[in-house]
């Protein structure tokens with residue numbers, strides 16, 4: 001189709017005031033690029049935090065005994081964890097699932113003691129699910145051998161123990177009697193966080209069963225491939241597992257992290273909103289100037305019968321063109337910077353001069369990486385077009401109100 | 413020959429109400445404009461010429477009295493209806509700023525056709541009109557590449573593009589030198605005679621008055637003289 005005269009008119013009016021148009025486009029582009037960069041960073045950060053949280057032992061979701069939700073007691077066990085594990089593992093979206101059985105214990109060596117939550121694990125799957133379990137700095141990880149344990153470095157230092165030392169473990173058994181066992185240290189875990197290393201004591205699941213006289217696992221912890229689908233996965237799993245089991249998500253397990261992510265998101269939206277409002281006002285004022293300059297022109301066009309709706313259409317078309325070009329400039333600004341933050345990231349080790357990067361028992365990454373993807377493109381166009389089209393509305397309305405009778409009046 | 417009345421004004425008054433003052437621009441004006449008139453409205457500054465043209469051109473509405481243009485009662489029409497009347501039935505030529513500066517002569521004419529909803533054929537139609545008026549060589553030029561006289565001729569081409577019965581021209585020759593004014597007036601006179609288009613001018617220009625077949629003089633918003641000449645300049 002041939003470009004209509006109206007559209008030619010709009011296009012050429014933009015070209016005619018090239019300098020103003022370029023400034024507008026640069027304004028939109030920079031604002032839009034800035035927003036893309038911010039969103040890329042915050043998206044990456046919250047993805048990273050979620051992954052860090054999930055991989056620090058919490059998982060994306062857990063299957064727990066139904067009663068656990070009320071009491072949160074470590075002594076509760078799943079009805080049939082083998083069966084439940086098979087069911088969870090059969091879900092396509094689940095990447096890995098691993099069982100846990102927890103128990104508060106006292107570790108003793110010589111005259112020194114340390115209280116800790118002992119976690120019984122399946123050594124075969126735990127390491128794929130838990131980045132803490134991957135941070136063995138001395139010895140090796142659990143390999144299934146009975147009566148062995150890996151402990152955090154802080155505990156090891158406190159107890160003055162090393163690999164191959166035997167720890168004396170005491171706890172309250174199921175019957176309320178004192179129970180005990182000897183555990184040989186096979187590995188020491190150093191995550192880089194002293195606080196986290198004070199909480200780690202992992203043993204084979206079977207050993208926990210034996211020590212506590214409680215058979216089975218207290219929870220199944222799972223990671224999923226795409227956390228965005230979590231809600232759906234959880235819903236269908238809950239239905240499949242039936243009563244007696246409950247599926248809890250990371251958001252329920254770590255509400256402070258979930259609300260932290262919400263706060264971040266709200267801040268980002270607010271900032272993006274403010275940037276876009278500034279862009280919006282800038283474009284609106286440039287467009288209004290463009291209308292005021294063309295007052296006489298519009299009056300003549302209106303006098304020969306052009307309707308207000310057509311004038312609005314022309315102004316909005318101008319906004320559309322500004323928006324499209326602005327979005328491209330925005331991408332030119334935003335894509336390289338988003339790419340930079342997604343690949344290089346921001347290194348917090350240098351910034352804080354610390355290697356202790358744990359926040360409420362989550363081992364977080366030292367380098368914050370942004371998110372990067374095709375989503376930047378539609379977002380750039382959505383931001384730029386919304387700002388420019390909205391900002392042409394008032395000038396357009398103003399143009400449509402110009403009195404056609406003014407065309408006949410001349411300044412003598 | 414029966415004359416056809418295109419515009420019928422009866423006791424038309426127009427009062428401009430601004431915050432402080434009330435300006436009585438027209439004070440009871442009664443006038444008929446007939447088909448194939450070639451009429452100049454003259455009078456001192458402030459006598460109401462522009463105001464009258466605004467009303468006849470459906471650009472504004474009268475305060476009182478009745479005004480009928482091409483069979484339509486202007487005061488009973490909505491803004492939109494008046495815009496439609498201007499677009500389809502009337503032609504306009506202004507003193508200046510007639511043409512859209514970023515469009516070529518051809519596109520300026522096409523623009524009006526496009527506004528009328530003429531789609532495919534508008535390029536050829538615009539070209540035809542420019543050809544017929546001897547403006548073909550200017551078709552691809554923008555207004556700033558045309559002289560004032562050439563611009564006004566393109567403005568006439570645009571005004572008659574929709575085959576209007578009535579063309580209203582506000583001081584069309586005010587910015588033109590003698591020769592250009594002459595060419596322009598001759599062009600309108602031809603359209604008037606050959607295509608039966610009625611022209612109404614508001615003017616100070618004696619050159620226009622000399623060409624006019626009918627001269628209406630306004631004083632203080634009233635008609636003080638209405639003379640029809642038996643002979644005009646071009647028929648001398």
Ligand SMILES: Nc1ncnc2c1ncn2[C@@H]1O[C@H](COP(=O)(O)OP(=O)(O)O)[C@@H](O)[C@H]1O
Pocket residue numbers: 428429430435436437455456457458459460461462463464
């Ligand atoms: N928009 C307006 N607002 C207020 N007064 C106006 C307006 N237009 C015209 N007038 C007044 O109406 C009178 C007639 O003006 P006008 O029709 O422009 O006369 P002319 O064209 O003969 O010079 C003048 O007194 C003028 O000041």
Ligand SMILES: [Mg+2]
Pocket residue numbers: 458461462
């Ligand atoms: Mg005047």
